[in-house]
Amino acid sequence: MSPLRLALLGPFAPYRGGIAHFHDALADGLAARGHEVLRLSFHRQYPSLLFPGTSQLEPGADRQRSAADDPDRVLDPLNPLAWRHATREVRRWNAGAMVFPYWMSFFAPMWGQIVRSLAPEIPSIGLVHNAIGHEPRPGERALARYALSRCAGLAVLSDRVRQDAEALGLGTLPTRQVEHPAYRQFGEAMPRAEARAALGIPDEAPVLLFFGFIRAYKGLGVLLDAMPAIREALPAARLLVAGEFYDDEAPYREQIAQLGIADAVTIEAEYAPPERVRLLFSAADLVVQPYVSATQSGVAQVAFGLGRPVLTTDVGGLAETVGEGGVVVPPRDPEALASEAVRFFREPGLRARLAEGARQRGEAGDWTPVLEAVEALAAGASRR
Secondary structure, rough: OOEEEEEHHHHHOEEHHHHHHHHHHHHHHHHHHEEEEEEEOOOEEEEEEHHHOOOOEEHHHHHHHHHHOOOOOOOOOOOOHHHHHHHHHHHHOOOEEEEEEOOOOHHHHHHHHHHHHHHOOOOOEEEEOOOOOOOOOOOHHHHHHHOOOOOOEEEOHHHHHHHHHHHHHOOOEEEEEEEOOOOOOOOOOOHHHHHHHHHOOOOOEEEEEOOOOOOOOHHHOOOOOOOHHHHHOOOOOOEEOOEEEEOOOOOHHHHHHHHHOOEEEEEEOOOOOHHHHHHHHHHHHEEEEEOOOOOOOOHHHHHHHHHOOOEEEOOHHHHHHHHHEEEOOOOHHHHHHHHHHHHHHHHOOOHHHHHHHHHHHHHOOOHHHHHHHHHHHHHHHHHH
């Protein structure tokens, strides 16, 4: 394939979170395959009043990066003048196609206007993480259609996302469905004993990990309800909860106290930088995603990249994500969650089999299918 000139718009480092990690890896992968890549990032991603976390940037970002390392920061979802600026930059660079991530309707007006301003000379490819958000909002479907309906093509990251896109009336657009790749930027897992020593966790304790920012749809409360039964069967079991609270933290603390599991639950209520991510996953036996709603999630891909199996719920595309690297239970069912967690530790050979499945998914989950999908959609749109 002849090299393409691809303008990638979206969050890049030092912005934190899964979308920024994904877009950085996508840009790096396309550049490594010989394409010219322009990166345009956010000047402001969320207004501070609408952002529930402590910071939108990676810890120490100002110390770790120089201005020369950063993509141009021009995007602002609330400033139409910034949308015009981004459009001019893409045109001035003479891009063959523009590629952007879609994951929530808050950004839909910006994306929809940029896509329309570039068309028809510069086609746009939407990389759809969620067509419908984890927490649906009023007008979300109309906003998603506005953002995506004028795209020249879509790359979707699960079968559920494809179904949602079709339900929005986007089924006539050229679409490539690809599996979310494993995240390998955290390196290899540490020896488990070393990671546990650093965290003060006994080497023989069964350890569950709930990872990522905490919202109601992620079902932490269901996992907490399952912990007494898990502890009854496995008295030494521990639960690590690592992530900022985007909901009120107090009800979770009260639930832990009422359930009498405070001695079994450790909460790190802050964003985990990359070295901490590696430490936490290395110490865990099983990563738990007790979501009550979702389309797909990048947490499983972090787990697989570090060789850790996943216990997840049958919502959205999560079940198709785990494959042989985990087990699936119904949502909102603490009894089923507890039963499978106990089975993971007690059934002979199960833990080793799922750990091997997770390791294989991490090794097989490379970025080639995503890169090829973007290339094919962009090249095809340029020829039309």
